[in-house]
Amino acid sequence: MPSSKISLHGVTKSFGPKKVLQGIDLEVAPGESMVVIGGSGTGKSVLLKCILGLLEPNTGSIRIDGEETTDLTRHDRARVMRKFGMLFQGGALFDSLRVWENVAFGPIQSDGMPVEQARQVATAKLGAVGLGPEIGELFPSELSGGMQKRVALARAIAREPEIIFFDEPTTGLDPIMADVINDLIVKCVSDLGATAISITHDMASARKIGHRVGMLHEGRLVWQGPMADIDRSGNPYVDQFIHGHAEGPIRMQVRKL
């Protein structure tokens, strides 16, 4: 029985000459909530997409429950994907489907659940994120940003995944709605007993949802440790990031006026 739910060793990913990930080593234990912080363009989303198999890493090993996933066949990839749920930054709801159909999509299309049963599951999951059954009849375009995030969360947990990824879950939301989403994430992950990886640059969100935190800078994890230690990490990159200082080792690519 592997001790890590997710295990990455020496993962690299380049797009042409641009090296986005430069040797990522990461272990996430079962039931643990890991948060990866870092500025824009540091490779956070690419890291998640490599683990999900949406992008193929150039080198390195990615193991889920001890199984190597970088060279899976299409059939095996679909089997491994059954363990995952994902909340995308923009929600990525299917705009041609009603809200309940979005939530029931995985159970119906992938698990072969009868439509009526899947509809009941969708209604229950919408209830779990604080949305009434009447919302299920609407289309995503009729919802506010916060409601779309909640529907996307309901869709991510609809198949009761073992692993859930959250890509910038609070981006674009007001502070109160962001806190509501954070509370829902903590509750959903804890209820499912799932392993979670979240990527964010919202420190309030990171502190609330993470047990452990890693700081990604220029494609490398420059520090990782328990969330409780983040304020005394002694790492200049982490200190600059969490305090939001313009001066420090992290240099923004901006031209002087």
Add this chain to the structure above:
Amino acid sequence: MSIPLLTLLGRMTLAFLEAIGAVSAFAFHAVRQAVQPPWYRRQILRQIMEIGYYSLPVVGLTAIFTGMVLALQSYTGFARFSAESAIPNVVVVSLTRELGPVLAGLMVAGRVGAAMAAEIGTMRVTEQIDALTTLSTDPFKYLVVPRLIAGIVTLPFLVLVADIIGILGGYLVGVYKLDFNDTAYLRNTLDFLQFQDVFSGLVKASVFGFLITLMGCYHGYTSKGGAQGVGMATTNAVVSASILILTFNYFITEAFFAR
């Protein structure tokens, strides 16, 4: 001066060959997926409605006016040689062999190919295609295969309807404007019509259906960036489908009718 020109020409040739390779690989993968289960039947039916039923008005209007113009133009030409009786023959053969499939194909490319590229392109840039993968659904099977099957199956029916409406247009002009005897016009039409005329048109329609949906899906699926990328995908889908329709039209015609 000539070296930069040669470099440019070389780059354009390489880009063209690369594009042909990418489209061929996409088409090959699509066909391979289309013959393997699972098939998303609801998606296929939805696309059949989208391509067939909702294209009927535009294809019908194109066909009726084409048939009417064809009768009128043939008359102005054939009257000089006292060959007016050949008009029903010209109308029916032109429509079933060429104008029905080509014009219906071009209209569907403009209406459906553009819509497909825009829809799939938007799904790409808003991560909906990635979301399908995370829900254990193969986006190729869910998005591309139903459209291809619907295109191949539906276009022949659409062209059959276009043929009938176009012939009706020619009949209306022939009988009510050019004073043909209605029975003689219909008899001439049916006497000259051969199975191969209709069959070749339907084969063309099926190939055009494949090309239109392939181009719509390919350009949408591979679109990049935001709104600009989706806009470019839409334009490319229509332009490439139209060019391919005209190119394949020649080769299919040659295969059927060349001596």
